[in-house]
Amino acid sequence: MKWSISVLILLNSALVVVSHECHLAELAALQQPEHELSISTKWRVTLRAQPANFAVDWLLLERRTYNGQIPAPTIRVKQGDELEILLVNDLPNTTEEGKLNEPRFPDSTNLHLHGLHIDSKVPGDDVLIRIKPGQSYLYSYKIEDDQPAGTYWYHPHLHGSTILQVNSGMAGMLIVEDCRQNTSDQLKAVTCPFNCEHDIELLIQPLLTYISGSGDRFILVQDEYNDTLRGIDSSDTDCPNLSPGQTRQEWLRDFSELNHFTTNGQLNPNLTIIAGEMKRFRMVNAGGSAILELEMVNTVTGLHSCEYQEIALDGVYLDNPRRSRQNKALLVPGGRTDWLVRCNEPGTYIIRSQALNNDTPSVGEETRRFTGTLFTLYVSGSPQTGSIGTVPLPKRPSYVNFTTNTTLKTSFSIEIGPQLTLNREKFKGEHYFRHLVNVDEHVQWNFLNTVPKEGHPIHIHVNHFKVVGYERYEGPIGQTVNSGTFPNQPWLLFSQDTNLENRVCQCQHENFDAQYCSETLSNNTPLSYPHHEMWDKDVPGTIGYSQAGDYRDTIMVPPLSEITVR
Template sequence: MGPTIYTEPGDSIHIKLVNNLTEPIGPAPPTAVEYWNMLQNPGEHIKYQRYKKRVPSPAHLKVDEDNMPRHFDHTNLHLHGLDVQVHMFDPVDTHDPTAPHINIPPGQCYCYKLDIPSDHPVGMYWYHPHLHGSAAIQMWSGMLGLLYVGKHTLEKELQKYNVRNTHEFVIWDPAFQYVPNQPTHDLEVDEFLLGQTTLSKIHPFLVNGQINPTFTTKVGQVLHFHALCATVENENTFIVYPEGKQHLHDQAKIVPFYQIGSDGVMYSKPIKRNVIVMSGGQREELLLIFDKPGRYVISQQGIQGMQFFGMRGHPHDQILATIVVTEELNDDDKKKEEVVRPTVPIPSMTFTPGYTDEESVQPENIQSSETITFSMGANFDQIPFPQYYINGHSFSSSRSQFHAQPNEAREYVLINANHNAHPFHMHVNRFQIKEMGSELSREEYPVLNELLDFDENIWRDTVMVPPNGRARIWVQFKNYTGKTVIHCHFLAHEDTGMMATLFIGKKDWIFQLEEHYQWMMGVGIGICLSCLVMYVSRCCLGRQRNLLKKNNMNDEDDDVLYSAVSLNELKSKAMD
């Protein structure tokens, strides 16, 4: 992980990002030949046999160059969740709809200047690379870091209740592959995004870069976690059990805990939970308290089969961390150390909320509603494979699919057409969840009960759209305008197409012309066809008139020929 950034509401952040990578440190980008070889032998665990169809040769593969994994040694920076200027495209705060991604090559640098509003919610945020084509592999390699806005303010609120045992809890899923014949090692970082259809990769869940780290607390003491799910392509659960009881999947054995904030926005009061489901990008402020000494574990479990098209066994159940709870201090010890118990029970605590109730989106403020559909393609004659779409389109930085105005509220209905999870993330804006549902069976996937248990007053920047499901969100756009993106925060999906541009603000006439070229072209073609029809009709009418005129002239000749005078003349000639 990178260094932690600390800032305050009202600050300006100046970041100089230097790319000290030297080519070719990263792996070579995948080629059509490598994709073709994978398609010939995609793995014995594939559920859908159609993936095993044969493509005659690499030459028969259509290549979507915009969505091929690439630029592994190039990078850029995204400040996830912050209400700041758009900063995905060059330059920062761009209003050019054709602007390219910020792309920092090896040996180069880039300067970011971003302004944090004075009323920005205090909490934990984070940063990571976001160059299309290389975001996933760089995140798998650990290129991420934490960012706090107003951390001291948050600490003071907690310390007034004697909550002082605070730790960061960063969940990360590096991707490895087994390489048995190497002399010095048997694991390597997965080279590129070719293994998405197999279970051959090794996906341990690390916490703070460690396997099963240990945290300590005392009976009656509040343990506070700043939790971040920084996974690249896995969702995760957070469940607390007494050690040895996690394999029972017994709700009665679960140790409850409390949520006091999500995605950098504090709640006004704690919410009691038994289980939370976290997707890549989400953050949670969590309070835990134990009434008995012993060893406890935080478990990731129950996600199997709800991702990767029902394939059981992935992601694997795993212990994320261990908590050692010791006895409460005795009277003699209390003289040496301050009392560790909170000043009030956790349910009685109150906090300054990141947003007030009055700032919630109201139904009458919704300007319009749009549908955003996540879907996947399995065209084995096209690479990258598989293909990922938003509203039937793979990503193109030159196409603006969505548009909004600053300070307006909009509704988006998020549809997940696949039997795997897709976390939706919107840059530089937050939203409230108003509805969630899934066609999957809650009996077969009990964790859906927790995933679908939402509070519509909570503000988020990332939401898990359930497999074969939907989520309805209300977005309150802020003051910042320009070109940004929405995307699936499983970055392997985003890198290969599941992203779309969002333009916030007034469009100039060139942008409007570009955005509406299809219907304008249709109108133009219609006008041309109409003119052609009119021309042909006029030509036909003119020809008909000429024929009629000619016929009329012949009729006149006939009249002259058979007039009474003419007949008399003929008779006279005949008599002579």
């Protein structure tokens, strides 16, 4: 990747532009993560949270990692396994305390197995545990016999430090292996443990997002935590080009144009396949904020020349393989997708994230979206004919295979508001909940987004949900007041009724300040998105919508929208 820095120097009233160019090498051969494999029905993995150097060509950065590796090892389990994970916290013992819902605990940690249908109580997937520096904790998980085989991942989930640790690099894939009896011969041909050379793991992370003006700049996240792990070095004496007296840290903050997601810890790595052979790509958005809008295109023609079909979303198989709408797939933070890929024409192809303007209404104009190449595919050999063909997929267990006419026990709404609020309040701690349901009850949820210009990803732990459909949004419109600083800026809700003299809703939130009752909606604030009515159409501009009948544990809730799930 070529990038440049321009420094302006004033000499005798003449303006001189000195341009420096450096390269970060791309296109190294794609490396697969190391593996921790199931060796018996009861087994243990040790993960150490520890600082380590992360190198991309000449650039050397200090990051938080698992076992000193980016990516962390892939953990491959079998249905019925009893898995123990010993998490050892070897991160530095820094000053950590802070207020709830504000950045804190940069070096305390815990562990979340993202997407698994497992017990959330100790010693299982309890994300409320805090493991301080110098401490360790032994997690114990029972992988149920009916756990869907598929693509999952693991990462820290301590409230207050998740974004710092995940975007630093603390993430790894977790794969529940397909069993021989429930897997067709066609799927076995591209699936590990049967044919591992065709099963490709792709952990996609925002590890080089430093570009000026980006809200995702990792260095700004570090600033919020007064982070002490900021080491930066270079193996190239000419790069980066520093001004007299300038430090590398200052260069990284003020002059770098780095804005890349990495794939398996590499910058745009390459994979070579033979024309006509089929591969399985397992892709994870292992970042904490930006969405990925994935497509595969020929670098010469720009066309979707390869055939690629979705077979699973968020670890759960579809009924049948299908072409993704508009040949693009949305991965919100934490989302996963599995593709079957076949390219008949030799050439060079890239998988990229491409944010298009016509998709903006379905994701939101202020939503963080990444545009860039993720990895390159070289197709060798002679031209072939044929297609992926029929690939029977495994049957799903009953809890991710029910009909929408099942009797409902209850229903409730989850309203997304400004300033990272749900149901008009911030997170209140581990002993507070709004709704209580019983195991094996069918319930309906409605996700509503009151924010007019920003989509909001939602992830549900332990249980997947079934997408029923999108309803016309008729709720209030949320707006942050231009006062104070995040996360303590005041906000309020407006009625959609334009005939009201005072449109500030009567039902506000518990911290509403009456002094803002005279506020008005900002100019150009949308009141609705007629575009949302196309949610079920295979037409341009619909990447932000999920399809009815899909089972997910992550979903994008578009601005001013309502989604029904069960």
